[in-house]
Amino acid sequence: MNTQALFSQLLIGAINGAFYALLSLGLSVIFGLLNIINFAHGAQYMMGAFAAYFLLQWAGLGYWTALLVAPVVVGLLGILIERTMLKWLYQLDHLYGLLLTFGVALVIEGVFRNEFGSSGLPYTIPPQLTGAYNLGFMFLPIYRGWVVLFSLVICLATWYVIERTKLGAYLRAATENPTLVQAFGINVPRMITLTYGFGVALAALAGVLAAPIYQVNPLMGSNLIIVVFAVVVIGGLGSIMGSIVTGFALGIVEGFTKVFYPEASNTVIFVIMALVLLVRPSGLFGRTT
Amino acid sequence: MRIARMLVLGLVALVAAGPAAAQMSDGVIKIGVLNDQSSLYADLAGQGSVVAARMAVEDYGAEKKGLKVEIVSADHQNKPDVGSQIARQWFDADKVDVIVDVPNSGVALALNQIARDKGKALLVSGAATADLTGKACSPNTIHWTYDTWALANGTGNAIVKTGGDTWFFLTADYAFGHALERDTEAVVTKAGGKVLGKVRHPLNTQDFSSFLLQAQASKAKIIGLANAGGDTTNAIKQGSEFGIVRGGQNFAGLLVFITDVHALGLPTAQGLILTETFYWDMNDKTRAFAKRFAERDRGIHPTMIHAGVYSAVTHYLKAVEALKSDDGTKVIAKMKDTPTDDPLFGKGTIRPDGRKVHPAYLFEVKKPTESKGAWDYYKLRATIPTEQAFRPVDQGECPLVKK
Numbered sequence: 001m002n003t004q005a006l007f008s009q010l011l012i013g014a015i016n017g018a019f020y021a022l023l024s025l026g027l028s029v030i031f032g033l034l035n036i037i038n039f040a041h042g043a044q045y046m047m048g049a050f051a052a053y054f055l056l057q058w059a060g061l062g063y064w065t066a067l068l069v070a071p072v073v074v075g076l077l078g079i080l081i082e083r084t085m086l087k088w089l090y091q092l093d094h095l096y097g098l099l100l101t102f103g104v105a106l107v108i109e110g111v112f113r114n115e116f117g118s119s120g121l122p123y124t125i126p127p128q129l130t131g132a133y134n135l136g137f138m139f140l141p142i143y144r145g146w147v148v149l150f151s152l153v154i155c156l157a158t159w160y161v162i163e164r165t166k167l168g169a170y171l172r173a174a175t176e177n178p179t180l181v182q183a184f185g186i187n188v189p190r191m192i193t194l195t196y197g198f199g200v201a202l203a204a205l206a207g208v209l210a211a212p213i214y215q216v217n218p219l220m221g222s223n224l225i226i227v228v229f230a231v232v233v234i235g236g237l238g239s240i241m242g243s244i245v246t247g248f249a250l251g252i253v254e255g256f257t258k259v260f261y262p263e264a265s266n267t268v269i270f271v272i273m274a275l276v277l278l279v280r281p282s283g284l285f286g287r288t289t
Numbered sequence: 290m291r292i293a294r295m296l297v298l299g300l301v302a303l304v305a306a307g308p309a310a311a312q313m314s315d316g317v318i319k320i321g322v323l324n325d326q327s328s329l330y331a332d333l334a335g336q337g338s339v340v341a342a343r344m345a346v347e348d349y350g351a352e353k354k355g356l357k358v359e360i361v362s363a364d365h366q367n368k369p370d371v372g373s374q375i376a377r378q379w380f381d382a383d384k385v386d387v388i389v390d391v392p393n394s395g396v397a398l399a400l401n402q403i404a405r406d407k408g409k410a411l412l413v414s415g416a417a418t419a420d421l422t423g424k425a426c427s428p429n430t431i432h433w434t435y436d437t438w439a440l441a442n443g444t445g446n447a448i449v450k451t452g453g454d455t456w457f458f459l460t461a462d463y464a465f466g467h468a469l470e471r472d473t474e475a476v477v478t479k480a481g482g483k484v485l486g487k488v489r490h491p492l493n494t495q496d497f498s499s500f501l502l503q504a505q506a507s508k509a510k511i512i513g514l515a516n517a518g519g520d521t522t523n524a525i526k527q528g529s530e531f532g533i534v535r536g537g538q539n540f541a542g543l544l545v546f547i548t549d550v551h552a553l554g555l556p557t558a559q560g561l562i563l564t565e566t567f568y569w570d571m572n573d574k575t576r577a578f579a580k581r582f583a584e585r586d587r588g589i590h591p592t593m594i595h596a597g598v599y600s601a602v603t604h605y606l607k608a609v610e611a612l613k614s615d616d617g618t619k620v621i622a623k624m625k626d627t628p629t630d631d632p633l634f635g636k637g638t639i640r641p642d643g644r645k646v647h648p649a650y651l652f653e654v655k656k657p658t659e660s661k662g663a664w665d666y667y668k669l670r671a672t673i674p675t676e677q678a679f680r681p682v683d684q685g686e687c688p689l690v691k692k
Contacts, residue, residue: 012498118331119552132532141530214495215522223495258499263462266491
């Protein structure tokens with residue numbers, strides 16, 4: 001294997017890593033504030049892709065509009081779930097949140113599968129981003145390049161807002177001690193609701209980004225979310241930067257596996273997960289509780 | 290620490306979760322439709338196969354003839370262990386007499402042995418591996434619709450003859466992919482072509498970019514897709530992103546179903562060459578069947594797997610009625626002795642090795658401008674006559690065939 005090929009695989013891995021990063025970031029944000037492990041994340045990612053598809057089919061609105069509208073719509077649906085169901089569970093054991101969101105995910109996916117089957121629906125790459133650059137060492141589809149850049153920007157912006165702004169400071173404070181923050185006149189329940197909505201919107205955004213690459217498929221979420229949860233276990237919940245770095249890094253590891261031992265490319269992340277759990281049970285960047 | 294444990298727990302739940310297991314009942318002639326009902330093969334077989342089996346029973350007029358037939362179905366989740374467990378439960382406890390469909394060669398091979406051990410009948414429509422009528426052939430199994438040898442022979446030959454003489458395989462890493470790759474490689478080499486490389490990807494892979502780059506680097510003229518369903522559509526779709534076709538390479542979809550073409554859309558799928566043994570728009574009988582079928586299966590038009598289930602169940606009922614017994618081994622023997630005749634495949638026969646034979650067709654996917662609308666996707670390039678469509682009976686190494 002020459003260095004050129006190696007380099008192109010590195011890039012490909014980073015592209016997949018971008019999806020892992022976006023999704024695990026949303027999970028981390030939600031867990032950080034709500035203490036809920038959002039198992040509906042994959043379904044919400046899938047709904048993002050479907051929202052893009054519906055916008056195109058029913059309203060004639062293309063990719064760029066979908067990139068804005070789909071996360072908002074799915075985020076609002078997320079808020080609905082938070083208001084009607086999740087908010088009753090904050091005081092209870094994590095297990096309840098897990099069961100609820102897992103159930104919600106199964107219901108959503110079941111409904112979509114019944115309606116749209118399992119083969120998926122076509123969604124084309126926006127005309128501005130079709131084609132490919134010849135980088136000399138590889139053929140880089142413009143759309144893939146866009147996905148890496150865009151999700152990197154989103155990830156870093158999220159990290160910046162949470163770690164470096166006043167709003168983020170409130171969020172972090174509310175994570176530590178909600179009662180005290182509320183005493184300072186900050187509407188913590190609303191903040192929690194909006195945070196869940198934001199986390200869900202991140203998943204939906206990843207879904208829109210994925211739609212032109214994969215088929216818009218009711219199963220796309222459940223296929224990906226298993227890996228993403230492994231990524232989260234490896235990175236450790238609650239660390240924003242941790243989930244971004246782990247996402248990209250594991251995408252790259254997986255990419256290399258596809259070259260050197262493709263048969264294991266579905267399992268390599270779980271092997272790493274098992275190893276990390278043995279050595280650092282709270283994950284590479286996780287808080288030790 | 291607890292959270293990590295919870296996450297892992299949840300992960301396990303995610304991996305293990307699947308739709309409910311077998312739907313149980315009891316009856317006289319009990320047909321079990323076992324296939325993938327929730328994952329990448331669910332549209333090309335799935336509930337559609339259950340619909341096809343029901344239609345076969347209704348059209349046969351089983352009730353009027355005094356035959357009490359019941360149909361049960363279950364999801365094997367593409368896992369041989371799950372499939373085997375359901376099959377044992379069906380055969381032992383639920384008095385199921387025959388299992389039909391069973392896409393996923395891994396599951397089919399496992400069931401092939403179970404049906405043989407228990408003296409029950411297995412009618413395979415969905416699975417592809419030609420081993421079912423080769424080394425693994427059984428007096429209790431009939432392989433109905435198509436197999437890897439037929440696919441390789443049809444598509445592989447046609448492509449090598451039109452100049453596609455260097456190949457790179459993207460192969461699904463299980464029994465089916467291996468068999469299809471092996472059979473196609475044999476055809477390619479025999480016709481004077483060369484295989485430059487291959488890569489084996491796990492079943493149900495989302496992202497093919499890494500594999501596509503390897504294929505691109507091989508400079509092979511043809512990228513042979515020895516996979517099916519969602520794997521094939523993902524590979525083709527992402528291939529167009531990486532400019533595979535623009536760069537002068539071409540895909541050979543070795544197993545492409547009409548549902549895959551529908552999912553890809555004609556702009557992406559046009560020009561693909563594929564082998565099938567059934568297309569809904571062939572004659573008045575197939576069109577009538579497709580119309581009734583689509584009404585009952587969410588508008589999906591029947592794949593050759595669905596058609597095969599219909600045809601196989603029809604012939605099974607005929608044999609049971611003639612024998613007045615549903616003993617698996619006897620019924621299969623009777624089915625082999627009786628010529629087949631049904632509206633979808635016409636007249637045909639079943640060979641001693643369990644291979645049901647009929648013509649195969651080489652289709653080309655239409656250009657968007659040639660298509661009159663949804664599901665009008667194929668034009669016929671060639672008909673491969675029955676005698677040439679399947680592996681000659683003496684070359685399969687099937688122990689049932691007397692030399």
